[in-house]
Amino acid sequence: MNKIYRLGLYEKATPSNISWEERLQSAASAGFDYMELSIDETDEREERLNWTVAQRKDIVRAMNNAGLRLESMCLSGHRKWSLGSSDPEIRSRGLNIMHKALLLAVDLGLRTIQLAGYDVYYEKSTNQTKAWFLENLLKSVDMASQVGVCLGFETMETPFMDTVEKAMRYINYVNSPYLGVYPDIGNLTNASFLYNKSVADDILSGNGHIFAAHLKETKIGKYRDLRFGEGTTDYEGALSALIPQGVRRYVCEMWCHDAPDWRINIANASLFARTKIEKQMKLFLNENRKTLVTK
Numbered sequence: 132m133n134k135i136y137r138l139g140l141y142e143k144a145t146p147s148n149i150s151w152e153e154r155l156q157s158a159a160s161a162g163f164d165y166m167e168l169s170i171d172e173t174d175e176r177e178e179r180l181n182w183t184v185a186q187r188k189d190i191v192r193a194m195n196n197a198g199l200r201l202e203s204m205c206l207s208g209h210r211k212w213s214l215g216s217s218d219p220e221i222r223s224r225g226l227n228i229m230h231k232a233l234l235l236a237v238d239l240g241l242r243t244i245q246l247a248g249y250d251v252y253y254e255k256s257t258n259q260t261k262a263w264f265l266e267n268l269l270k271s272v273d274m275a276s277q278v279g280v281c282l283g284f285e286t287m288e289t290p291f292m293d294t295v296e297k298a299m300r301y302i303n304y305v306n307s308p309y310l311g312v313y314p315d316i317g318n319l320t321n322a323s324f325l326y327n328k329s330v331a332d333d334i335l336s337g338n339g340h341i342f343a344a345h346l347k348e349t350k351i352g353k354y355r356d357l358r359f360g361e362g363t364t365d366y367e368g369a370l371s372a373l374i375p376q377g378v379r380r381y382v383c384e385m386w387c388h389d390a391p392d393w394r395i396n397i398a399n400a401s402l403f404a405r406t407k408i409e410k411q412m413k414l415f416l417n418e419n420r421k422t423l424v425t426k
Contacts, residue, residue, distance in 0.1 A: 135412060137164040138404055139203060139382035141345075144397050146389050147175075151190055155197035157394060162401035165202040167382050168241065170232055172211035180231035187238045194239075203243040203343065203382065205285075206232050214271070215250030215264030222263060229271045236280045243342050243380075244275070245313040248284045248292030256291055269305060276309045283313025283342040286322070288354045293322040295337040302340055311340040315384065316369040317347035317354065323365065324351055330365040334372035343380035344373055346404050356386055358396065359403040370411035381408060 140163040145154045158166050170176055182190070194200045212225040236244055250256050250264035275282050284298040292298050298312045314337070319330045334341070348357035348364050383400045387393040 136379040136381065136408060138401065138408070139163060139165045139167050139380065140397060141167050141205065141382055141384040142169045144383065144385045144387050144393065144400070146387055146393060148389070151193040152197050155193060155199045158397065159197060159199040161394065161398040162405065163199070165200050167203045167205055168201045168239070169205050169207070171207045177208055177228070180228060180235055182235065187235070190239060201239055202241060203245065204232060204236055204241050205245045207247045209247050210249060210252040213249060213251045213253070214267035215260035217254060217260060222267060226267055226270060230274055233274055233278050233280055237278050241280065243281045243283055243313065245285045246282050248287045248298060249289065250291055252289070265301065265304070268301060272305055272307045272310045276307060281309050281311060281342055283311045285345065286312070286314045286318050288318055288321070293318060294326065295319065295333045295341070299337055299340065311342045312337045313343050313345070314341065315345040315347055316366065317345070317349035317362070317364045319369065320363060320365045321349050321351060321354065329368055331368040331372040334369060338376055341373065341376060341378050343382065344369065344378060345382050345384045347384040359383070359385070359400045366407040367411065370408060374411050374415045
């Protein structure tokens with residue numbers, strides 16, 4: 132284990148048609164410390180919430196064989212089954228997904244679930260959808276606290292929760308150690324251009340409440356499907372605020388789309404991310420040493 136920080140890989144960076152053992156081994160070979168499971172709005176990935184006991188044991192066996200574990204979950208399925216939807220059946224389905232996701236996390240040993248920061252996605256956001264979202268968020272956090280799994284808001288690409296500052300409004304209201312922020316620094320970079328506020332300053336507004344961070348390449352108007360180094364993501368600014376807070380878990384978020392060179396891409400992503408993280412980590416540690424010496 133890297134004793135300073137841990138770097139994870141988003142599952143969708145690997146092909147969908149390979150075994151879990153091969154997927155995990157590939158992440159390990161590319162230099163990652165763990166992998167993040169995806170439960171999105173597709174039927175295929177949502178069905179994972181219904182894995183049998185035997186299927187869950189198979190996943191654990193694959194982790195043990197590969198020497199690399201799934202340690203977090205990206206739960207983006209709430210984009211379709213929104214906790215704030217005006218349709219009560221959708222809200223109910225969203226809560227049921229939350230319940231099942233928590234049970235799956237316990238069975239697989241996942242520590243953190245990243246929540247999509249949407250009240251709704253496929254319908255108009257209103258004061259009522261925000262109220263329903265908050266009501267069901269409180270229920271979700273209560274469920275999470277019972278099983279000891281942390282929920283972290285992802286900062287998204289819509290105005291509802293595209294900054295850490297906006298996420299903190301809900302976190303401060305709920306006031307639970309089981310609800311925090313799991314920001315996407317690519318999305319934060321795009322938001323910084325909209326609000327004329329630096330990524331570092333926005334991240335500082337979540338001081339003490341950030342569990343981990345997604346490292347993702349973006350540029351104005353484009354939020355995904357860029358390779359690391361192609362966009363304008365403010366890694367330096369983000370990491371300069373995250374590392375001093377004690378955030379030590381980062382995930383490279385990228386998509387494979389079954390590209391033939393996916394192994395090269397994830398290896399390049401690992402090297403790119405570690406270079407950025409370790410540069411800022413070194414600056415932070417050196418500054419701390421200077422402070423101790425002067426005292």
